[in-house]
Amino acid sequence: MKIAIVLLAIIGLVAAGTLPKKATKYADKDFLAKQKFLFEIVYRVEDPLMFEEYIKLGKSFVFHKDDYVFPEKYDGYMEKYYKAYKYGVTLPKGEFFGALSYTHFEQMYGLFEFFYYAKTWEIFQRNVCWARLYANEGMFVQALTLAVIHRDDFVGLMLPTIYEIFPQYFFNSKFIYEAEKFDFDVWSKYVMYEKEYKDFMYKDYSKYFKEFDNYEYFYTKDFKMWQWWKLMGMGEHWYSVDKFLMRDNMFMFSKDSKYLEMMHDVKMFYMPVDYTRDVYFFNKESELSYFTEDLEWNAFWYYFNMDYAPYLDGKYFGLNKDRRGEYYFYVVRQMLARYYMERMSHGYGEIPEFTFFNEIEYGYDPQLVDYRGVGYSYRKNYYEYVTYGNFEYVYKMLAFFKRVETIITEGYYTTYDGKKIDMRKPEAIEYLGDMMQGNVDAYDKYFATFWYMYAHMFISHVEEDDYYFHPNVFMNYETMMRDPLFYMFYKKVSDVFYQFYEYIDPYTYEELYFPGVTFESVEISDLVTYFDLYDFDVTNLLNDKMTFVDGEFVWDKTLLARQMRLNHKAFEFDYSIKSDKDQKVVIRAFLGPKYDEYGRVISLNENRENFFEIDEFYYDLKAGVNTFKRSSKDFYWTTDDRTTYTEMYKFVMMAYEGKYEFPMDYSEPHCGFPDRLVLPKGWAKGMPMQFAFYVYPFKASYEPYSYDYNYTCGIGSGVRHIDEMPFGYPFDREINEFEFFVPNMYFKDVKIYHQDTFEKYYGHEYEHFGSFDYGYYYNY
DSSP states (O other): OOOOOSOHHHHOOOOOSSSOOOOOOBOOHHHHHHHHHHHHHTTTTTSOOOOHHHHHHTTSOOOOGGGBSSGGGGGTHHHHHHHHHHTTOSOOTTSOOOTTSHHHHHHHHHHHHHHHTBSSHHHHHHHHHHHHHHSOHHHHHHHHHHHHHHOGGGTTOOOOOHHHHOGGGTSOHHHHHHHHTOOHHHHHHHHHHHHHHHHHHTTTHHHHHTTOTTHHHHHHTTOOTTOHHHHTTOOSSOEEOSSOOOOTTTHHHHTOHHHHHHTTTOEEEEEEEOOGGGTOOOSGGGGGHHHHTOHHHHHHHHHHHHHTOTTSOHHHHTGGGGTHHHHHHHHHHHHHHHHHHHHHTTTOOSOOOOOSSSOBSOOBOOOOBOTTSOBOOOBOTTBOHHHHSOHHHHHHHHHHHHHHHHHHHHTEEEOTTSOEEETTSGGGHHHHHHHHHTOTTSSOHHHHTTHHHHHHHHHHTOOTTOSSOOOOGGGSHHHHTTSHHHHHHHHHHHHHHHHHHTTSOOOOHHHHOOTTEEEEEEEEOOEEEEEEEEEEEOGGGOOSOOEEETTEEEOOEEEEEEEEEEEEOOOEEEEEEEESSOEEEEEEEEEEESBOTTSOBOOHHHHGGGOEEEEEEEEEEOSEEEEEEEEGGGOTTEEOOOOOHHHHHHHHHHHHTTSSOOBGGGSOOTTOEEGGGSSOOOBTTOEEEEEEEEEEEOOOSSOTTOSOTTTOOOTTSSOSSSSSSOTTTTSSSOOOHHHHOOTTEEEEEEEEEEOOTTGGGTTSOOTTTTSOOTHHHHHO
């Protein structure tokens, strides 16, 4: 969802784009108190709780059945968790939590139910405070995240993003260790020393080094573009933010006097940080680390799996209304298509195949540490799981895929109670999606449920009954997409769906044709990508004393990780569509490759799985030729840069103290895909790609945008999608090219250009060498 990240009450702006405008709602005192609590309870979550009020609340655990909705639920996971705690066998604080370990999952789900089924806010709050004091940190955060997302009475409430709660899962260990030992007093003395040093070193640069004719070359020859701080002559240590945070939409804040006043007393420090490339190239896949280790790319997968967690009952939580099985395939397909396009930017071809018996050519060293400081395990190049893996798990995986293949080829699915499901109908994709996700809605729960856990435990070398094990990226949703093996394994999962579609008839010309509607043209502005800089809030890593005044927490410092990331300039579509009458339509836009890595044109049927749906929107066509613009900033499923943890807390406190009204629009939904990752990196000379556009009649049983997308994701509402057509339509089925091309479809060849935004620094031409160039921000 596109959220206008603006201070509605302060600077008087409203949500932009083509979405219908809705009246601004403002948070009341009760809402603000709840939001304040959620922000404070996860502050430095791996450290002891320091809020006296919450410590008192958390001294007792509410375990009486009458305090919960549906008391019968208490006899399941909740009771197991309480008994485990009573007998001292819950996962201790400080231990690594693996969401895809079955032993950890059982306890996490029990804790989640204590949060979710609490009858009142007071009971919920008491349970959360207790868990903050005594439960494992990772388990606590995931259970709390699930509860905040799925409780109907929590609409609009939010937690900081997962990379702000646990920066350890997203930044390399070198940076984490530096952040955790940051000391303001020591830093202040260091700055004084560095200033004296710089006054001598850089005052007259050429005077002291004129004897070294090739000094500039010597100093920069091994620097990479992503090591921007070296190109500016800076060291890898902490600096104060003397102007403003680096963020794509910072102009909305930096010129506002009230925002500046609010942040005036907050001391802000940043440290340059790179992806794992900063240490060494493990293999050629390391070139993609800027993408596979992107914080928001990984966070998107995490939140998708929180929204549609496999263990949540689809009927009770409303997930079936959202077609969770079909949607699972769609999201996996989208992620793989986007990753494939990024591979194409580097001249790489198809995603390698994964088998349980062949060696894995590309290893991966995540260079992560958990919140205990324990390093994650790595996989060497040419690794053989068949040699080191659990054979029992291998046979389970092979049996699962063999049975799914049998179901697809035979064309029906017999459940454990004898019911037959026709697998030759397009809507059967929902059943297949439930099976492949391993969710509890699968008809044959004994066959499909939790198979994916065994797969991830196999890859992570974790046994079914293991309680303590070494950290591995495949054990948690927020870290697994860093590893190139993720895409290999999930390509094997997506291949099952494409096998299903081999038995589904392609769309005919008549099915695709929209009488009376024709695409006249679509003009597309320049597609340009670049690397910009962004400040990620890692304040949760601070280790200094917390300040309280009259019992209220004073947030007076923030730590930031300043990192390069892929971005693109805003681009526009100029649509021209002819219609013979007034009518409601849906327009979908897809981006896909044109050629393979060898420069050969990819056939449309083969290429259909590589098309990435970047936009889908509702439109009222008028009789005649309709011309209108659609900006990349208007895309329905994307979101701009999020406001940081520090800023959001300040906004909430300012409203809590009655200094301004907090607009509910400011509660940013977590489910949006990052706008800046819509385009692959491309080439300096232009990477050939193609857009596909399709317009068809709107026929949904509900009005589009019929939930308040400004501050909720609409999970379980059944109306969060524009219409009820298949996800990825019309590229969901195999393509008969003799039937596929219709007047209401339009293809456009384009090129994606990449600009090197740091070229001007390569020859030490930066006049303020040794300090950060804030002029860079104004250029982009």
